Amino acid sequence: MTGPMTAAGTGAAVRPDLLALTPETLAALANRGLVKRATKELDAGTVPVLTTDPDTTVRARFEDGTTSALPPGTGLDEGDCSCAAPGVCRHLIALVLAHQRSAGSDPDGDPAAFTDWSPGSTDDAALTDAVGTRPVASARRTLDRGYAALVHRPSPDRPEPRVELPTCTVRFPVPGEIAHALTDAAAALRGEVVALAVWAFRAADATDTDERSVPVQVGGRAAAPSTALPVLDTALGLAGELLAEGVAHVGPVHGGALARAGAALTARSMHWPAGAIAELADQLTAYADRTAQYRPESVAALLTEVHARRRAAAHPGVLGTREAGDTPLRRVRLVSLGCRVHGTGQSLTSEVYFAHPGAGTVLVLRKAWTAAEGKELSAHRLATRRVLGTTLASLAGGSLVSESVRRTPSRALTVARGRLGTTTITPVGAAWTELPEPLLVRDLTALAEGWNNRPTRLIRPRVEAEAVHVVELSEVESVGYDPAEQRLEAVVRDAAGSRALVASEYRPECPGALDALADALEGGATHISGSLHRSGGGVRIDPLGVLTPAGTVVPDLAAGDGSTALAAVVRRSSDPLTAALEEAISAMSAVPHSGLRHLNVPARARIDEAASALSRTGLARAATLLRAFTEALDDGALPAGEALAARSRAWLDAQLHLLVSSELRASGKASGTPGDPGAATGGSDRRVGDGP
Structure with a gap:
């Protein structure tokens, strides 16, 4: 903690941590209404009497006899107040504002000088003092399992260090002080996630990179636990069977097996391959129902993703977060960014996107809708349907304030049942213009x-x-x-x-x-x-x-x-390069549709033509991999089982190269400029x- 200063013209010690608490930070720690009320009372002359103990504990006595105190090294939620209000009350807010005024501080004046600091410099003893023994012990259990995080170091344009944990974000608005850390996690989890964020910064500080945003894997083991990989291999086997037989030839039993494999992966916190497996199951359902949601290119990409994640399983964060399925959030204000609706006339899914300004993230609230018998749905008709006590149109164009939401590792949003009374919706107004970067x-x-x-x-x-x-x-x-x-x-x-x-x-x-x-x-x-x-x-x-x-x-x-x-x-x-890659990807997607065992002559001929086009445009490596696949199809010297495995490997090698090449092409690694219609x-x- 930074040492105390002395207020000009007084003998009282000044607490730098309290001076650094801006109205926005105070509002995040409590709520904007309390900050406005405390400010209004101070402006009206209702000023508490302040005293400072030798250890720099600041105390306030109010006219009604209420007393409040803020010891050093603790956050507002750890302050003492004799009033009956739970949590951070208006008296603690007034204490901070009065202390700032007595020190001649103007929180609305010029911003403080930028301080480049790391919460990782806090040792475990100070961490325990700040958040408590029990939260640190709980955090250590997560540390033992290992977890992924994205660490954002401070910069002049965004001076708050912050950490994106799998299910919440932690910010450190006061330089040198972790006691005032902000998080969107529920109050019961605050101490635990602050500890995880500090350790994430410590891991980032140990790296040899000076990048401002650093992904880290903290604790545990970098590789997936050996007891969990067999579950992934089971899912991989189902994916391989789908590639061999093809979407057009597997039955509904295969879709059920994929769903069970996805659930098993989720139970072991392998959220990312679980998501790919779940989408594969959805694609099988879409094909069986003959809906427009089925796309052979999507099936091919999902199969490739499952194999790619298994190959890279030893790298941090490839399989998942090793975290709980979801985390309750504290009272949050979310700003709607619009809505996406997709599906068919019989079944539609709405996805409302919400910006979370405090965390710098976007969350998704998803809801499925089914048409009544003999009727059809449209997105416009959904606009008047009720969601969270309001219409979908109001929700998609409004701001949501709630004490009942939970966030999953994939940033999906859920609202606790039976608690709609703690959720309010207001028009979005000009909230978009006030969002922080990079939102x-x-x-x-x-x-x-x-x-x-x-x-x-x-x-x-x-x-x-x-x-x-x-x-x-x-x-x-x-x-x-x-x-x-x-x-x-x-x-x-x-x-x-x-x-x-x-x-x-x-x-x-x-x-x-x-x-x-x-x-x-x-x-x-x-x-x-x-x-x-x-x-x-x-x-x-x-x-x-x-x-x-x-x-x-x-x-x-x-x-x-x-x-x-x-x-x-x-x-x-x-663009000839892009066109050649897209045609090759489309041609290769016919393989998991028909299956390696059932690939017809026209599909094979299309792959040969795609290889020739790749060669003509100078994409020699891609052309070679496609030809290696067609050669594996013709190889009859191997036993049936080995031949199928060789063909699967050849298809996967070509697919990986094509998809990564297409991604690099889109990123402008080759020549190209933004499209101009x-x-x-x-x-x-x-x-x-x-x-x-």
Whole structure:
């Protein structure tokens, strides 16, 4: 702890930790209403009498006889007050504000000088004093199992050190003091997660990197426990059987086996391969139901991901977080960023995305809807359905304040049943403009540069809404519709002037989405929310919502039948490298659809043609791997079992190379610039209603 100072003109010691508590930090520790009330009372002259003990404990006596005290090295929640209010009360807030005023501090004045410090410098004795013996003991059990974390060191533009744990975020707003740490975890878990965050910083400090954001694996063993790997191998065996037989030939029993394997992986905290296995099971169901949600490319990518995670199992964070399934959060304020709806007329799923400003993350609230017999659903009809005591439309365009939410390692959001009374919804207003970075993006180029050192998505944590942000716009250059792809495209510029491509495909379950999106973009859009991805060396935005002077627009929930005429965009010439990779990925996806045992001649011929195209464009390694796969198909010298294993390995090697190459291509490792549809032409096209 930083030593005490002396207030000018007095003999009283000044507590630097209390001077560093800004109104925003106090509001996060308690709530904004208490801070406003305490400030109002001080301004009205109701000022407590302050005294300071030799050990720098600050005491306050109020006119009504209430007494409060804040010892050094403790947070507000550990302060003493004679009032009956639980937790951090207005008297403790008033004590801090009065102490700041007596020291001549102006929390609303110039920001304090930047301090580059690490919470990891706190030793375990001081940590125990700050959070308590029992929380530290509980945290040690997690440390023994091992856990993953993302450590963000302080920087001048974001001076608070913070740690993203699997199910919560911990921030350290006061330099040199961990007692005032902030977390979105529930109060009962605060001490434990603060200890985990301190140890995560300690692990980051032991690395030889000076990067501001450092992923670490703390405690435990880097490799997956030997007792858990057989469970993963069981799932891998099911994936291999699916590759051999093909989606078109396995029955519903296989889908049930995949679901059970996914549950077993989840029980051992292998959340990321469990997620891939669960999506595979969903794809089998979609194929059996003959719905548009089935995509052979998705099946191929998921099978590849499961194998990739098994190959990289020894690396930290590849299999999961080794944490509990979910964590209750304290009273939080979440800002809706919009809604995505997908499914069929008989079954739809809504996903509302919420920014958590205090944690700097985005959470997802998902709900499935089923149509009544003889009726069909649409996204617009869902807009009036009730969720958390309000309509889906209000939730998708509002701010949520709740004491009843829980967060999973993948950042999915759940609300405790029977506690809706502790959840309120208010209009989102201008909350998007007040979001902190990187939730609010003003420079897409700088954001994309921060993605450069990420591992491939095949082994990254399966974090929901990982790429969802709000982008501040300076200009909408063009808006148009591509009838061949049934896609709305717009070229926009962020606040720094960088270009991005907004692209949204027509989906029959949301017939009015493209019309609403076009109107919002052309109606003076100032911000757009959505999932951000690299494409052709630039950034592509899959939009969720648009902020205009008239308010927030959520396209998926908009009314309309998609019949409005939109200006057409000029078709862009295809990049030969990207086109060759995409065709090869599509050709290879026919293998898990039909199965290695049932691959037909046309599918084989298409793979041969894709290999030739790769060779012509200079992608020699990819072409060689595709040809190695086709040669393995022709090899009849091996016994049947060995031949199938060799073909599976050859397919996987080619798939891994293709998917990673495509990802690198999109990131701009090769030449390329952001897509530019150009100015919309004067022609018009209408969307057809039979889906993409």
